[in-house]
Amino acid sequence: xxxxxWSIYAVLYDITDISFxxxxxxxxxxxxxxxxxxxxxxxxxxxLELREVPAILMRPKAPKxxxxxxxxxxxxxxxxxxxxxxxxxRNVAQYKQRMLMIIGIGGCTALLVTGxxxxxxxxxxxxxxxxEISTYDYLINFTDPLTDEDIRDFQDGHHALVSDSIPACTQxxxxxxxxxxxxxxxxxxxxxxxxxxISLRYAGTAIPFPDDGELVIxxxxxxxxxxxxxxxxxxxxxxxxxxxxxxxxxxxNYVTNxxxxxxxxxxxxxxxxxxxxxxxxxxxxxxxxxxxxAQLLDEEDISNVTLNADTAETIDNSLSxxxxxxxxxxxxxGALAFIVLYNLTNIxxxxxxxxxxxxxxxxxxxxxxxxxxxxxxxxxxxxxxIAGLLAGKLLHQYVMTQVKLDAMFFPVxxxxxxxxxxxxxxxxxxxxxxxxxxxxxxxISMTESLKSIE
Numbered sequence: 001x002x003x004x005x006w007s008i009y010a011v012l013y014d015i016t017d018i019s020f021x022x023x024x025x026x027x028x029x030x031x032x033x034x035x036x037x038x039x040x041x042x043x044x045x046x047x048l049e050l051r052e053v054p055a056i057l058m059r060p061k062a063p064k065x066x067x068x069x070x071x072x073x074x075x076x077x078x079x080x081x082x083x084x085x086x087x088x089x090r091n092v093a094q095y096k097q098r099m100l101m102i103i104g105i106g107g108c109t110a111l112l113v114t115g116x117x118x119x120x121x122x123x124x125x126x127x128x129x130x131x132e133i134s135t136y137d138y139l140i141n142f143t144d145p146l147t148d149e150d151i152r153d154f155q156d157g158h159h160a161l162v163s164d165s166i167p168a169c170t171q172x173x174x175x176x177x178x179x180x181x182x183x184x185x186x187x188x189x190x191x192x193x194x195x196x197x198i199s200l201r202y203a204g205t206a207i208p209f210p211d212d213g214e215l216v217i218x219x220x221x222x223x224x225x226x227x228x229x230x231x232x233x234x235x236x237x238x239x240x241x242x243x244x245x246x247x248x249x250x251x252x253n254y255v256t257n258x259x260x261x262x263x264x265x266x267x268x269x270x271x272x273x274x275x276x277x278x279x280x281x282x283x284x285x286x287x288x289x290x291x292x293x294a295q296l297l298d299e300e301d302i303s304n305v306t307l308n309a310d311t312a313e314t315i316d317n318s319l320s321x322x323x324x325x326x327x328x329x330x331x332x333x334g335a336l337a338f339i340v341l342y343n344l345t346n347i348x349x350x351x352x353x354x355x356x357x358x359x360x361x362x363x364x365x366x367x368x369x370x371x372x373x374x375x376x377x378x379x380x381x382x383x384x385x386i387a388g389l390l391a392g393k394l395l396h397q398y399v400m401t402q403v404k405l406d407a408m409f410f411p412v413x414x415x416x417x418x419x420x421x422x423x424x425x426x427x428x429x430x431x432x433x434x435x436x437x438x439x440x441x442x443x444i445s446m447t448e449s450l451k452s453i454e
Contacts, residue, residue: 004324069093088375104340105384106391108333109426113392114399115329116418121400121410122322125254128411130312133253136197136280137289138162139170139306140296145275150301151190154279161292165281166190166197169266169274175217175259176234177225182406184221184257186235188274192262197280200251200260207249212268215245215261218253220409235259243269254409255315315408330425337429345377345437353444360446370438381430385423392422 006018049057069090072078081089092099146154151167158165169188174181187198193209194200200207200216210216215235217227227233227247235243245265251258266274283292293305349356352373360369393414400412 001328004322004328007322010318084372085375088372088379091376092379099380099383101340101344101380102384102387104336105381105426105430106388108337108340108429109385109388109422110392110395111329111333111336112422112425113389113414113419114396115326115333116421117392117396117412117414118329118399119323119326120413120415120418121396122319124413125408125410126312126316126319128252129254130308133199133201134197134308135199135282137283137308138279138281138293138296139308140165140279140281140302141170141304141306142277142279143301143303145277146279151276151279158296159284161284161287161295162281163284164196165279166194167276168278168280169263169276170278171238171275173238173259174236175221175225176236177227177231180225182221182225182257184217184259186237186259186261188261188263188266189280190263190276192264194260194280197282198260200249202250202252207251210245210248210261210265212262212264213246214248214265215259216249216251217247217259218257218409219250220253221257221259222247222250223409224257224404224406235261237270241270245269252411254411255311256407334425334429337426338433341377341381341430341433342437344380345373345433348373348376349437349440349444356441356444357446360444366438366442370434370441373441374434374438377434378427378430381427385426388426389419389422 002020003018006015071089071093078086142150146167155162155165167190169186169190171186173184173186175184187194200209202219207216215233217233222228225233227250229247229249231247233245233247235245237243243261243265245261251260263274283289289307289309293307296302297305356369356373359372364372396414397412400410403410
C-alpha cells in the first residue's frame with residue numbers, strides 16, 4: 001500500500017525510492033485495536049450463553065417459532081411465489097440476526113463500486129483534457145513578444161504546417177483569495193475568444209469568455225482555494241503587477257491550474273497590453289505531429305514547442321500505476337465477501353442440521369437441498385448488494401475528495417457499467433461460496449433428523 005501511494009505522488013514530484021521504517025507505537029496501537037474489536041465481539045456473542053445454567057446449555061436449542069411476515073399481507077406478490085420460495089422468504093425474515101450480514105455484503109459491493117469508480121475517475125482524464133477541452137496540438141513559445149506584423153507573417157507563412165492558430169499571452173501568475181495563494185498558468189488570448197482551441201464549459205454547459213474585470217478559473221483551483229463564482233480575487237503577474245478581478249465562472253479542467261482573462265482586463269488594471277509570447281496552433285491534416293514540431297522548432301524566433309500529445313502520454317503513463325489500487329480494492333472486497341458469505345452459510349448450516357436432514361428424508365435431491373439454503377443466501381446477497389451500491393457511491397465521493405493534487409483534478413465519475421460489474425462480482429463471490437458449501441450439505445446424514453429435543 002505505501003509503495004502504491006508513493007508512486008502516485010511520483011506523478012507530480014521527482015522523488016527517491018521509498019524506504020520502510022518500523023513504527024512501534026503505530027504497530028502496538030493497531031494490534032491493540034484489533035484485539036479490542038475481536039474480544040468485544042466475542043463477549044457480545046457469548047454473554048447471553050454464559051448466563052445460562054449448565055443443564056439448559058446441555059439441551060439442544062429449540063427452533064425459533066414461526067410467524068407471519070409483512071409480505072404475506074401482499075397477495076399480488078405472495079400468491080405468485082411457490083412453496084419453497086415462500087419458505088426461503090420466511091426464513092430470511094425470521095432469523096433477523098443473519099440480516100446483519102447484509103452490512104458485510106454491502107461493504108463488499110461498496111468497495112467494488114469504489115474500486116471501479118476510481119478506475120473511471122482516473123483513466124479517462126487524459127481523454128477529457130486533450131480531446132474535449134484542450135483541442136489544440138501545439139503551444140508555440142517565441143523568443144520575443146509578437147507584434148501584429150509578426151502574427152500575420154506567422155499565420156501567412158505557415159499554412160503548410162499549421163491549419164489554424166491564435167496568439168496569446170501565456171505566463172505564470174499567482175492568484176490570492178482569503179489570504180491563500182496558488183501559482184497558476186494564465187492564458188490571455190488576443191482575440192477575446194478561445195473557441196476551437198480550449199473549451200470553456202462546466203457540467204456540459206458553455207461558459208462565456210470573461211468580460212472586462214472578470215476571469216474564469218478551473219474547478220480544481222476553486223476547490224483548493226474555496227472560490228465560488230462571483231468572488232473577488234487578486235491576481236499578480238510576473239512583473240508583480242496586481243489585478244483585482246471577479247470570478248465570472250468555473251470551468252472543467254483536469255491537468256494544470258489555468259485562469260483565463262481578456263486583454264482588456266489586463267490593460268485596464270496593469271496599464272499596458274500583455275506580451276503575446278505564444279501561439280496556440282493546430283497542425284494540418286495528415287502531417288506528423290512530431291515532424292511538424294521539429295520543423296517549427298528549427299526557426300530562430302521560436303524558443304519552444306509543447307505538444308499536447310507528449311503531455312497526454314506522460315500523464316497517461318504516470319497514472320497507469322494508480323490502476324493497481326483498483327486491483328487491491330477488488331481483492332480486498334473479494335476477501336471480505338468470502339469471509340462474510342462463508343460465515344453466513346456456515347452458521348446457517350450449523351443451526352439447521354436437523355432441518356436439512358429432515359428435508360433429505362422427505363426426498364429432496366442434493367441439488368434441491370443445496371438450493372433450499374442457497375436461495376436464502378442469495379436473497380441476503382441481493383439486499384446487501386443494493387445497499388452497497390448507494391454506500392459505494394458515497395464512499396467513492398469521499399475517497400475522491402481526499403485525492404487532491406495541486407496540478408491535477410480527478411472528477412467524481414462512476415459509469416453505469418461499473419455498478420453492473422460490482423453486482424456481478426458480488427453475486428459471483430456468493431455463488432462460489434455456496435457451491436463450496438454445498439459439498440458439506442452432501443455429507444449431512446439423514447439420521448440427524450431422528451435426534452429429538454429430549
